Amino acid sequence: MPDSRRAVLDRVAAVVPAADALDRPVLVAVDGVDGAGKTTFADALGDALTDRGAAVLRASVDGFHRPAAQRYRRGRTSPEGFYRDSYDLDAFCAVLLDPLRAGHRGPRRVRTAVHDVRTDADPGLPWRAVPRTTVLVLDGIFLQRTELAERWDVTVWLEVPFEVTYARMAVRDGCPPDPDHPANARYRRGQALYLAEHDPVGRADVVVDNTDPTRPRVLRGA
Template sequence: MSSPENAVRDLQRSLRALMRQNNRAGRVVVAIDALDQGAAREFANGFEEAISDEGTAVFRASLADGAPEARERFIAPFRAGEEFGAGFVAPSDAVLVVDGRFLHSPEVRGLWNFSVWLENNPPIGAPRPELADAEKHYLRTARPRAAASVIVENSDPAHPVQVFGDFC
């Protein structure tokens, strides 16, 4: 049974199970996307730990906005079993967890086998912070909530919650 102290760990394990439904083996690339780079990095670190707990080799990368270098620098060599990043070579079963902003933009969204969109909503009644123009444009055009494999409401990082975007 889940406990409040293990809310993050339980969610990370649940997401790992979801990822494994369609990606049982091989070299898998996972994106953790958020407008808040720090939140994406923290969540990705936890997901890395959840992958490691299952005994799978796991690698991490943090990417700049939009990840323009991701394909050549990380993804293609990782998938090919060649040297990538800081001289790593992935075994045949491995996971690369990347974090960043704008990772669901049309130019890179096809790179990920599995992706998480982190939302950070203000408390009820609190004003919503003003977003930068680039962030507004990204949300409007890339629609990361629709593009992601999973949506996580992460306003309280100690108690993230998976959100289901359908209205059935």
């Protein structure tokens, strides 16, 4: 890991409060558009927090997709459907975020996924007990929507141009590399709705330029 990347991760980790200070688990969101490098960054941030003595729980909003029939109820090309119907936010809050924020001193019982998008079924993950000292590091898109924004203790936004993210996703997923290609319209325009409605860049606690994931740069907040 280049020193500059480790230094950035350490700076972001230093922003995360200790669970003892909150008397409950800490909730950290790593937000950004598709292809911004959220999962890789969140994994590395979790490692940096572990090195600082935190008990880290990793999860992704992708474990909370709705069934396909609900995700595509507005049509398979609908940007509105991608933005508003992709995730079961009620379940996301009920089985993961809200138990962690509960005001009691004992262990919390959570599930880190309720749907596997590949099988379109519940993966059957058991409830697990997590201690009060846990730090949840969660990656995903749309994490600063109104329904979620006040639940996070720290929000990190990864800033990456669409031209870069779609080039990455062309390699990862096989989608066209041109952001303006018609096949990408559902996803790019859905994310544009989120950017316009919630200004996640402006409201994030920390903003990191992740255009080059080997050499990220802190733009604000750490």
